[in-house]
Amino acid sequence: MAARLVPLRHPGQWASALALLVLVAMLVNTLVTNRRFQWGVVGHYFLNASIVHGLELTLWLTAAVMATGYLLGIGVAAMRLRRNPVLRSLSFAFVWLIRSVPPLVQLLFWYELASLYPRLSLGVPFGTEFVSVRTAHLFSGVLAAYVGLSLDVAAFSSEIVRGGLLSVDRGQTEAAQALGLGNARIFRRIVLPQAMPSIVPASGNLLIGMLKATSIVSVIAVQDLLYSSQLVYNQNFLVIPLLLVATLWYVVLTTVLSAGQFFVERHYARGSGRHGPYGPRSFGKLFRGNLPLFGRSRDALGGLS
Amino acid sequence: MSAAAAAESPLVRIRGLRKSFGAHQVLDGVDLDVRRGEVTVLLGPSGSGKSTLLRTINHLERPDAGFVEVSGDIIGYRYHAGRLHELGNRSITRQRARIGMVFQQFNLFPHLTVVENLVEAPVAVRGVPRRQAAARAGELLERVGLAGRGDAYPKQLSGGQQQRVAIARALAMDPDLLLFDEPTSALDPELVGEVLAVIKDLADSGMTMIVVTHEIGFAREVADTVVFLDEGRIVESGAPAEVLARPRHERARAFLAAVL
Numbered sequence: 001m002a003a004r005l006v007p008l009r010h011p012g013q014w015a016s017a018l019a020l021l022v023l024v025a026m027l028v029n030t031l032v033t034n035r036r037f038q039w040g041v042v043g044h045y046f047l048n049a050s051i052v053h054g055l056e057l058t059l060w061l062t063a064a065v066m067a068t069g070y071l072l073g074i075g076v077a078a079m080r081l082r083r084n085p086v087l088r089s090l091s092f093a094f095v096w097l098i099r100s101v102p103p104l105v106q107l108l109f110w111y112e113l114a115s116l117y118p119r120l121s122l123g124v125p126f127g128t129e130f131v132s133v134r135t136a137h138l139f140s141g142v143l144a145a146y147v148g149l150s151l152d153v154a155a156f157s158s159e160i161v162r163g164g165l166l167s168v169d170r171g172q173t174e175a176a177q178a179l180g181l182g183n184a185r186i187f188r189r190i191v192l193p194q195a196m197p198s199i200v201p202a203s204g205n206l207l208i209g210m211l212k213a214t215s216i217v218s219v220i221a222v223q224d225l226l227y228s229s230q231l232v233y234n235q236n237f238l239v240i241p242l243l244l245v246a247t248l249w250y251v252v253l254t255t256v257l258s259a260g261q262f263f264v265e266r267h268y269a270r271g272s273g274r275h276g277p278y279g280p281r282s283f284g285k286l287f288r289g290n291l292p293l294f295g296r297s298r299d300a301l302g303g304l305s
Numbered sequence: 306m307s308a309a310a311a312a313e314s315p316l317v318r319i320r321g322l323r324k325s326f327g328a329h330q331v332l333d334g335v336d337l338d339v340r341r342g343e344v345t346v347l348l349g350p351s352g353s354g355k356s357t358l359l360r361t362i363n364h365l366e367r368p369d370a371g372f373v374e375v376s377g378d379i380i381g382y383r384y385h386a387g388r389l390h391e392l393g394n395r396s397i398t399r400q401r402a403r404i405g406m407v408f409q410q411f412n413l414f415p416h417l418t419v420v421e422n423l424v425e426a427p428v429a430v431r432g433v434p435r436r437q438a439a440a441r442a443g444e445l446l447e448r449v450g451l452a453g454r455g456d457a458y459p460k461q462l463s464g465g466q467q468q469r470v471a472i473a474r475a476l477a478m479d480p481d482l483l484l485f486d487e488p489t490s491a492l493d494p495e496l497v498g499e500v501l502a503v504i505k506d507l508a509d510s511g512m513t514m515i516v517v518t519h520e521i522g523f524a525r526e527v528a529d530t531v532v533f534l535d536e537g538r539i540v541e542s543g544a545p546a547e548v549l550a551r552p553r554h555e556r557a558r559a560f561l562a563a564v565l
Binding site for chain 1: 363365394395398399401402403404405406408410412413414415416417418425426429430458459460471474475478484
C-alpha cells in the first residue's frame with residue numbers, strides 16, 4: 001500500500017502564534033507611541049561620554065572578576081576533589097563562607113576594612129612584626145569591588161567546575177594514570193577539557209549574571225554603567241530614558257556573550273560525535289531553525305541525532 | 306645480580322597480596338610469578354578478584370598487605386629497614402609509565418584524535434619531541450591495522466578499532482609489561498577476533514602480558530600460563546593444556562564447564 005504519509009497538523013501552534021503576534025504588535029506600538037519613553041533622549045545619551053565611561057568600567061570589571069574568580073574557582077574545585085583532607089576542608093569552608101555572605105555585605109566589608117582592622121602587619125603569629133600597613137587607603141572602591149566580586153565568583157564557579165569534573169568518567173583518570181601522566185597534567189589536559197561541555201552553559205549564566213551584578217558597586221560609589229546613568233538622571237530627572245540607555249547596553253552585551261557561548265560550546269563538543277547541543281550548524285542556521293512555524297522544527301534539523 | 310640470574314628471575318613477582326573493600330575480601334593472599342616474555346591469562350568467575358589483582362599491579366588499587374614487584378621494583382612502595390614505605394605520587398607515576406594497561410571500556414580520551422591519544426604520554430612523560438612521537442604513533446597504528454586513521458576521533462571508530470587504538474596507546478610508552486582488563490568484554494561478538502589477533506601478535510613478538518579474559522579459546526592458544534582465581538585465591542595454575550583440560554579444583558571445573 002503506497003499511501004502518502006500525512007504529518008500531524010498543529011492548528012494550536014498557528015492560533016497561539018497569531019495571538020502572540022498581536023501581543024508583540026501591541027508592545028511595539030506602545031513603545032513607539034508612548035512619548036514618555038522619550039526615545040530621542042535615549043538616543044542622545046546612548047553614546048554620552050560618562051555613560052561610555054561607565055560601560056568601560058562595567059566591561060573590564062566583569063572581565064577581571066570573572067577571570068580571577070574562575071582561576072580561583074578551578075583551584076578550589078580541584079582541592080575539593082583531592083584525597084588530602086586539609087585541602088578538602090579548606091575548599092569546603094571557603095565555599096560555605098563566601099556563599100553565605102551576601103555580595104553586597106562582602107563589598108562593604110572590603111571597602112570598610114579600615115574601620116575593622118586599621119592596621120595590617122606581617123610577622124610571626126603572636127610575635128614580632130616585620131611589615132605593617134595602614135589599611136585606610138588600601139582598598140579603593142574599585143579594588144574592594146574587584147576583590148569582593150572575585151571571591152564571590154570563585155565560590156560559585158568552583159561548584160560549577162566541581163560538578164563538571166565529577167561528570168567525567170573515572171576511567172579517563174585511570175587510563176591517564178596508567179600511562180604515567182602526572183596529576184597536574186591529567187587535570188589540565190584530560191579531565192578539565194572533558195568537563196567543559198557541562199561547565200560552559202552554567203558559566204555563561206554566571207558571566208551574564210555577573211555583568212549585571214557588577215551594578216551593586218554603586219553602593220561604594222564606583223561609577224559603572226548603571227551608576228553613571230543614575231548620576232545623569234539625578235541632575236536632569238530624565239529617569240526612564242536613562243534607565244533605558246543602561247538597559248539597552250546590557251541587552252547588547254548579553255546578546256554578544258550569548259553568541260560567544262554558542263561558539264565556545266561548539267568548540268568543546270569536538271570529538272563528542274554530536275557537535276554541541278544543536279549539531280554542526282552555523283549560528284544563523286540555528287537561529288532560522290528555531291523561528292517557530294517558519295523554520296523547520298529543531299527535531300527536523302537533527303538536533304537530537 | 307648476574308645477567309643470567311636477571312634473565313631467570315621473574316619480571317613480575319607477587320607475594321601475599323591481600324585487598325578488601327569493606328568487609329569483602331577481594332584478594333586473599335595471592336602469590337604469582339610472571340616470567341619475561343610470557344603470557345599469563347587470569348580466569349575466574351566475576352567477583353573472584355581478577356580485575357583487582359590486575360589493577361594492583363600498577364597501583365590503581367592499593368594492597369592491604371603483600372606486594373607486587375615488577376623488574377625488581379616494588380610497586381607503590383620502597384623497602385627500607387624491614388618496612389615498606391608508601392611512595393609519593395611522582396615515584397608511582399614513574400613506575401606506572403613502564404606498565405601499559407588496556408581497559409574493558411577502552412578509556413580513550415574522546416576529546417583528542419587518535420594520534421593525540423598516542424602522542425600524549427610519550428611527549429608529557431618521556432619528553433619525546435612531538436614530531437618523533439607522531440611518527441612512532443603512525444607505525445604503531447599500522448601495527449594494529451589502523452594505518453591512516455590517526456586524525457579520527459575515538460567516537461568515529463568501531464569498538465574493535467577503539468580497543469586496538471588503546472593497545473597502540475599503551476605500546477607507545479614501550480612498556481615492560483602489558484595488562485589487559487577484559488579487553489574484549491565490551492565488544493560486539495564479530496569485533497572480538499580483530500582485537501584478539503592484535504594481542505596474539507604481541508604475544509608472538511615476545512611482549513610480557515597479563516590478560517584477564519573470558520575467552521577460553523584465546524587462553525588455550527596464546528597463554529603460557531593459565532591462572533584460575535576463586536574468592537581472591539589462586540586455586541589452579543599451570544599450562545593451559547593442563548588447567549583447561551583437566552582442572553583439579555572443583556570450582557574451576559564448574560566454571561569451565563559453564564563457559565566452554
